[in-house]
Structure formats: structure tokens, C-alpha cells
Amino acid sequence: MKKLLTALVLGLATFAPAQAQEAPDFATMPMEEIAAEAEGLHPAALYVLAGRLLVEGQGQExxxxxxAGQLRYRFMIAALGEAAGNERVLFSALTEQVGRPVNEYIAGDPDxxxxxxxxxxxxxxxxxxxVTSKTEHADLLQEVRQGLESLIVQVDTSRDEIREQRTANGLENR
Structure with a gap:
């Protein structure tokens, strides 16, 4: 996973606008530094942090x-509109390579x-x-936040179904 994350993050410079080319190298940045500087980093950095934490056995973190990265990334893409084409590609790759294993872990306990x-x-x-102005794009931010709030409700009201589906798929319920 580490090699793939490195490749994805290095690809960020190719895909993203000029400001991302000047971004720090998330692949080598210490986890503590990513967390401390998260507000100013591209959302891909939060996925890198999540991937590293999962590898270290810190699933909840x-x-x-x-x-947090997903929320910020969805917001950034919404604000960029049609100009977000390449960001969508990177977001999709990170969602598959980091988001899927994190979700497989965390969904084992709905709480x-x-x-x-x-x-x-x-x-x-x-x-x-x-990275993305909360004031200039307040309506878009609210829409993205509402999507995550809706997922919370869905998980809360589907606990039994989630556990049954995980069991059927051979995944652990904690």
C-alpha cells in the first residue's frame, strides 16, 4: 500500500493545478506533521495519513x-466544478486504495x-x-456535509443489515 500511496501522491503534481506542484511531499512527511498542518494541505494528504495509520493498526484514527479527507476532497471537487477533472481521478484512486480498506475495517463496528x-x-x-474557501462556497460545503450526515443516519438505522452483509462477505464484525 505504501508504494501505491507514494505513486498516487506523486501523481498529484501531474494532475493538480500549479499550487499543488509546490505542495510538500506527503509520502515522506511525518504523520504528526500531516495532522498538524492538515488545514492547509491538499485533501490527498489526509488519505495518506489514513493509509499509514491503518497499516500501523490504528483503524479508528x-x-x-x-x-475528514473525503469531506474536504468532495468539497474541493464541488467548488472546482468542471475544472476538477484530474482531481476526480486522484480522488477515485485514493477512495479505492485507501478508502476501501479503511471502510472494511471501520464498518466492523457501526458505533x-x-x-x-x-x-x-x-x-x-x-x-x-x-485549500477551499468555506465562505465563498458555503452552500456547496453544506451539501457535502449533509451527504456525510445522511450516511451517519443510514449506518445507524441499518446496523443489523450491515452486520449480516459483512458476515455473508466473510468480514469481521467487532
Whole structure:
């Protein structure tokens, strides 16, 4: 996973606008630094952090950061509109390579899953976003946040079905 994350992040410079080309190298940036500087980093950095945390066995923390990254990334893409084409490609790759394994882990406990999504919403609400203006795109931000809030409700009301489906797919329920 580490090699793939490195390749995806290095690809960010190719896909993203000029400001991302000057971005720090997320592949070598210490996890603590990514977390401390998250408000000013491209959302891909939060996926890198989540992937590293999952590899280290810190599944809850990985899910927290993955959902924060997902929220920020969806917001950024919405704000960019048609200009987000290449960002959509990177987001899709990160969602598959990092998001899928994080979700496979966190969905094993619906309470932890809900907690991760709530953590991301709370972190985003209290943390400035230096990448995408929360004031200029307030309506888009609310739409993206509502999507995550709806997922929380869906998980909460589908606990039994989630556990049954995971069992049928050979996945652990915690």
C-alpha cells in the first residue's frame, strides 16, 4: 500500500493545478506533521495519513482522517466544478486504495464508524480550510456535509443489515 500511496501522491503534481506542484511531499512527511498542518494541505494528504495509520493498526484514527479527507476532497471537487477533472481521478484512486480498506475495517463496528464520521464533521467545522474557501462556497460545503450526515443516519438505522452483509462477505464484525 505504501508504494501505491507514494505513486498516487506523486501523481498529484501531474494532475493538480500549479499550487499543488509546490505542495510538500506527503509520502515522506511525518504523520504528526500531516495532522498538524492538515488545514492547509491538499485533501490527498489526509488519505495518506489514513493509509499509514491503518497499516500501523490504528483503524479508528485512520477512519477519522479518511472521512475528514473525503469531506474536504468532495468539497474541493464541488467548488472546482468542471475544472476538477484530474482531481476526480486522484480522488477515485485514493477512495479505492485507501478508502476501501479503511471502510472494511471501520464498518466492523457501526458505533466506531459513526464516531469516525462525526469526528470528521466536527474537525472540519472547527478547522479552517486553506485549500477551499468555506465562505465563498458555503452552500456547496453544506451539501457535502449533509451527504456525510445522511450516511451517519443510514449506518445507524441499518446496523443489523450491515452486520449480516459483512458476515455473508466473510468480514469481521467487532
Amino acid at each position: 485512520a477512519a477519522n482522517w479518511m472521512y 466506531e464508524w459513526i464516531a469516525a464520521m462525526q469526528w470528521a464533521l466536527e474537525w472540519d467545522a472547527k478547522t479552517p480550510n486553506a
